[in-house]
Amino acid sequence: MRWVDVKDSLANFWFEFRRQKGGLLGIALLALLVFVAIAAPFITSPDIPQKWKLPWEDTPKAVPPVWYNWFAGKQLAPHKEYTFNDIKLLVNGEDLGGGMRYYKLEFTYDFKYDVPPTNIIIKGINVKLQDINTKANIIITVHRPDGKSIEVYSGDLIEGMVIQLAYDDISRNNIISWASQFESQKDLASIVPSTIDVMKVLFAKAQPGILVNPQPLKGTYKFDIEIYTFNPGDKVDFNHMKVIFTGRTYGYMGTDTMGRDIWAGLVWGTRISLIIGISVAVLSVFIGVLYGVASAYFGGWTDEMMMRFQEFMASIPTLPILILLASSFHGHVTLGIIVLLLVIFGWVGIARVSRSMALQIKEQTYVEAAIALGAGSGRIVFKHIMPQLLPYAFAQIALSVPGAILTEAGLSYLGLGDPTAVTWGQMLHDAQAASATINGYWWWVIPPGLAIALVSLTFVLLGTALDRVLNPRLRRL
Numbered sequence: 001m002r003w004v005d006v007k008d009s010l011a012n013f014w015f016e017f018r019r020q021k022g023g024l025l026g027i028a029l030l031a032l033l034v035f036v037a038i039a040a041p042f043i044t045s046p047d048i049p050q051k052w053k054l055p056w057e058d059t060p061k062a063v064p065p066v067w068y069n070w071f072a073g074k075q076l077a078p079h080k081e082y083t084f085n086d087i088k089l090l091v092n093g094e095d096l097g098g099g100m101r102y103y104k105l106e107f108t109y110d111f112k113y114d115v116p117p118t119n120i121i122i123k124g125i126n127v128k129l130q131d132i133n134t135k136a137n138i139i140i141t142v143h144r145p146d147g148k149s150i151e152v153y154s155g156d157l158i159e160g161m162v163i164q165l166a167y168d169d170i171s172r173n174n175i176i177s178w179a180s181q182f183e184s185q186k187d188l189a190s191i192v193p194s195t196i197d198v199m200k201v202l203f204a205k206a207q208p209g210i211l212v213n214p215q216p217l218k219g220t221y222k223f224d225i226e227i228y229t230f231n232p233g234d235k236v237d238f239n240h241m242k243v244i245f246t247g248r249t250y251g252y253m254g255t256d257t258m259g260r261d262i263w264a265g266l267v268w269g270t271r272i273s274l275i276i277g278i279s280v281a282v283l284s285v286f287i288g289v290l291y292g293v294a295s296a297y298f299g300g301w302t303d304e305m306m307m308r309f310q311e312f313m314a315s316i317p318t319l320p321i322l323i324l325l326a327s328s329f330h331g332h333v334t335l336g337i338i339v340l341l342l343v344i345f346g347w348v349g350i351a352r353v354s355r356s357m358a359l360q361i362k363e364q365t366y367v368e369a370a371i372a373l374g375a376g377s378g379r380i381v382f383k384h385i386m387p388q389l390l391p392y393a394f395a396q397i398a399l400s401v402p403g404a405i406l407t408e409a410g411l412s413y414l415g416l417g418d419p420t421a422v423t424w425g426q427m428l429h430d431a432q433a434a435s436a437t438i439n440g441y442w443w444w445v446i447p448p449g450l451a452i453a454l455v456s457l458t459f460v461l462l463g464t465a466l467d468r469v470l471n472p473r474l475r476r477l
Contacts, residue, residue: 016469023465029458037271044264052268052422056259060118060246064443065254065262074114079247082107084124084238093236096228103227103236107243112218116203119166119246122225126240127159130233139226140165145219148206150178157227165198166246172198179210187212254443256427257434262444266451268422272335273405273455279339280404281397284346289393291347292354293385296362297377303355310351318345322407326416335418338411342404350396354389361388391470398463402456409452424448 017023036043059079066078091104127136135156140163142150153163153171165171175198180188191211203221204214223243227236253262295306322341326333361367362385370380411417412425413432427448431437436444 013469017465020465020468022461023469026458026461026465029454030462033270033274033455033458036267037274040267040271044261044267048264048268049420049422052260052265053420054258056255056261058121058242058244059255059259059261060248060250061255061259062257062439062441062444063248063250063255065252066249067252068249068254068443075112076115076248077111077113077117077245079250080109080117080245082243084241087238087241087243089238099230099232101229101234103229105225105227105238105241107223109221109223109245110219111203111216111221114216115248116199116216117245117247118199119164119244120199121242121244121246122163122165123161123244124238124240124242125157125161125227126237127157127161127229128235128237129159129229130231134230136230136234136236137228138163139224139228140171141224141226142202143222143224144206144217145221146206146217150175150202152202165202172196175202176211179204179206182206182208182210183212184208253447254441256430256436256441256444258430262427262447265422265427266424266447269424269427269448269451270455272421272423273408273452276335276339276342276408277401277405277455277459278397280342280346281400283339283343284400284404285350285393285397287343288347288350289354289386289389292351292356293358293381293389295351296355296358297381297385307355310348313345313348314352316345319407319410321345322411323414323416326411333411333416333418335421338408338417342407346400346404350400353392353396357389357392358385361385391466395463395466395470398459398466401459401463405452405455424451 069075087107094102138157140153179201200214204210205217251263295303409425412423413428431444
């Protein structure tokens with residue numbers, strides 16, 4: 001075929017296709033999905049697949065997305081992280097004499113919410129001690145917007161130390177002791193210290209009831225961190241320092257019970273879904289069309305044998321067999337094996353339709369003329385019959401993608417998918433295992449389900465539009 005003819009065919013196809021509004025919407029959605037899949041390392045982080053199966057340390061566990069505050073009755077504090085670049089180093093190793101040195105850091109936190117963070121984590125202060133028996137000392141003081149100050153922590157500082165103000169006994173006792181001055185003896189007698197949320201107390205108004213029913217004190221809080229070392233050879237490195245205000249909301253889609261970012265899972269799941277859906281659809285359609293054309297062309301006992309085998313494959317209950325086969329891999333089914341299993345059972349229906357269409361094309365005059373001229377079987381099949389089935393093949397590829405994606409999601413949901421891959425089905429499986437629906441973690445369940453529906457809708461729109469545009473041409477042959 002000449003390039004001019006190809007160009008005219010494409011122009012005619014686009015003229016017809018752009019009249020299909022659903023098809024144009026499908027193209028737009030597909031372009032968006034492809035962009036998200038390609039840009040996944042840049043939209044989120046390139047190491048998401050490697051760390052997905054591990055608990056995330058610096059993120060809150062099972063919290064809703066930030067935009068949940070738009071609909072909530074109380075404003076929940078979002079997650080916030082400070083690095084050393086966000087912290088002021090006011091004093092850097094001032095010599096106090098006798099080998100003692102003094103460091104002071106300062107940062108502020110703008111609290112404008114009804115519910116404070118669940119924790120404040122200070123980590124990454126690397127201390128190298130000349131004498132391990134002489135520890136460095138750290139003091140953390142909070143200056144509140146009402147003018148009151150609290151020394152929330154004071155103790156030894158060692159290498160690799162992580163201070164969690166919400167859970168450390170020293171900080172809890174300091175905060176509760178400070179707040180106790182505002183409570184009556186009667187109320188103090190009825191309070192169980194272990195049940196107190198000290199973060200709510202730290203960010204509460206200094207008034208009676210601060211331990212029982214703390215009311216938020218909004219404003220700017222200033223945190224001072226003072227460090228003392230006692231030997232000339234002690235070294236302190238702040239380059240990897242982090243201060244984490246563990247939020248009650250996080251990111252665009254919240255987190256799961258392992259602290260994993262749901263948004264990151266959705267983005268990376270787009271790549272896996274497209275790879276599985278498109279590869280299964282293309283391979284299934286190619287095998288099915290080739291099988292059906294070969295059966296129709298050769299006819300006779302070959303056709304009988306091929307169709308009996310096709311009917312045998314069609315009679316197999318696909319999903320139960322897929323579950324049985326996947327479970328035989330002892331819970332570790334790679335994506336390649338999933339694609340192979342889906343292709344094995346995905347070509348059957350396509351072969352039957354292709355055979356019916358090929359039987360009609362086989363009787364056309366130009367095919368008989370090619371046979372009379374001595375053309376080989378391969379040339380007739382691939383040059384004269386197969387090209388006539390391309391419109392059907394393209395439409396079927398688009399329509400087969402949703403089925404492949406849903407099947408993979410179903411296997412992963414049952415715990416039979418690739419446990420090392422970030423897929424939407426695997427996310428739903430993890431949500432089910434953690435009883436996300438019962439616990440009210442709707443942000444963990446609804447987004448993956450909607451993502452699967454969106455991809456399915458995209459290819460259904462494309463397949464329907466292609467069918468409307470291409471099938472009338474096929475029927476005129």
